[in-house]
Amino acid sequence: MLTNNISYGKQSIDDTDIDAVIDVLKSDRLTQGSKVDEFEEAIANYCGAKYAVAVSSGTSALHLAYQVLGLTTxxxxxxxxxxxxxxTNAALYLGAKVKFVDIVSSTVLMDNDKIEDSISSKTKIIVPVHFAGLASDMVAISDIATKHNLRVVEDAAxxxxxxxxxGKKVGCSDYSDMTVFSFHPVKSITTGEGGIITTNSKELYDKLKILRSHGIVRDSADHKYKSTVPYYHEMQYLGYNYRMTDIQAALGISQLKRLDKFVKRRNLxxxxxxxNFLENSKVNALENLDGRYNSYHLFVILLEDIDKRNKLISFLESKKISTQIHYMPVYKHPYYIDQGYTDFLPNAEDYYKRCISLPIYPAMDDSEAKLVMDYINEFIGF
Ligand SMILES: Cc1ncc(COP(=O)(O)O)c(C=O)c1O
Structure with a gap:
């Protein structure tokens, strides 16, 4: 069905999702119940990782992941x-700094060949971002990390x-210490807000669970002091309330059942x-590397220059089609400039001027995709 308004991304919610949420709302436990455990197990199984820790957002997931690796001032x-x-904000929360490595223009993944030049005695963690859904070359990154004794957190939002x-799934965490996902509504599946960390390390898993909930340790076997006071628990670390609710987890469990279907539709x-773009020399789509199954969170095209790109965005807006720019290089944000970041990475700068993220989401039908396509062709005179 053709709609009047096509957004660049949105969630797909059906009656089974709504029923799952209603069941929790009718139960005794809205939070700290069994649904969070169930969701964690389902995500760990899906990805092929040993453990998963659900949290309140992808951002809190990154913050906890960096903190449990000891990232500090x-x-x-x-x-x-x-x-x-x-x-990068999550690193700044902990007093750390960021070394930005330029991208490979055709994929917008961090250029692995440039990572080693940025390593110093201060480097602690390499954070590959699986941009738009395309998985980074994790074997290469994990080799660099091992050589320099560094840790790896995959930003798989x-x-x-x-x-x-x-063929291994992103999130199996076989090549990293941890992998972080986001469940914001435009992502592969949603919990409203939410995030999760997968890992194969029991030690990291235990620490993540404690920090997610104020740094409080409930199990008496792990207490520093022995107490006979009922309900005695200890705060051993400075943690947070980064918990996911059971309402969110129930939505996540229900959504996860349709994840493969969602990703298939995004691929179509x-x-x-x-x-269409292969035939059009005025537009370039980002490359999808051979053999990597891409979740296509985003479908990005590059126009000839900034002027054309900006005009295309306005043209599509006039047709009620909203697009996006993902992203301005982080170091250009005023806050980062105020912190002394002076980077100018040529590929990232060029990409930022020419990129546009086209609408893509599972509920988008063929006629909507064709409409977007036809308007772009009309604009560039194809
Ligand atoms: C690459 C990337 N990392 C981290 C995040 C943060 O996730 P959240 O919005 O769930 O906090 C996002 C969210 O858009 C993202 O795109």
Missing amino acids: GDEIITSPITFAAT HALGSRYYN ISNFYRI
Whole structure:
């Protein structure tokens, strides 16, 4: 069905999702019940990781992941400038700094060949961002990390449902310490707000669970002091309330059942766009590397220059089609400039001027995709 308003992304909620949420609302436990455990187990199983810890957002997931690896004042993380600011903000929360490594223009993934030049004695964590849903080359990144004794956190906010070139699912965490996902409504599946961390390390898993809930330790076997006071519990670390509610987890469990279907639909839409753009020399789509199954959180095209790009955005807006720009290089944000960041990475700068994210979401039908396509062709005179 053709709609009047096509947005760049949105959630797909059906009656089974609504029923799942209503069941929790009618139960005794809105939070700290069994649904969070169930969701964690389902995500860990899906991704092929041993453990998962559900939290309140992708941002809180990044914050906890960095903190349990001991990131602190004076340390540095290495990541891509073309990401949502949360990837790096979470390092700043802990007093650390960011070394931005330029992207490969054709994929917008961090250029692995440039990582080693950015490593210093302060570097602690490498954070590859699986941009738009395309998985980074994790074997190469994990080799660099091992060589320099660094830790790795995958920012997979865009990439639930994606696979590496060897067919393993993003989130298996076989090549990293932890993988972080977001469940914001435009992501592969949603819990409203929410995030999750997958890991194969029992030690990291235990720490994440404690920090998620104020740093409080409930199990008496792990208490520092032995007490006979009923309900005795200890706060051993400075943690947070980053808990996911059971309402959110129930929605996540229900959504996860349709994840593969959602990703398949995103692939069909992106194939449709791609076939058209292959024939059009004035537009370039980002490359999808061979063998990597892409969740297509975003479908990004590049126009000839900033002027054309901006005009296309206005033209599509006039047709009630909203697009997006993902992203301005993080170091250009006023806050980062105020903190002394003076980076100018040529590929990231060029990308930012020419990129536009086209509408893509599971409920988008063929006629809507064709409408977007036809308007773009009309605009560029194809
Ligand atoms: C690459 C990336 N990292 C982290 C986040 C943060 O996730 P959340 O919005 O769930 O806090 C986002 C969200 O858009 C993102 O795109």
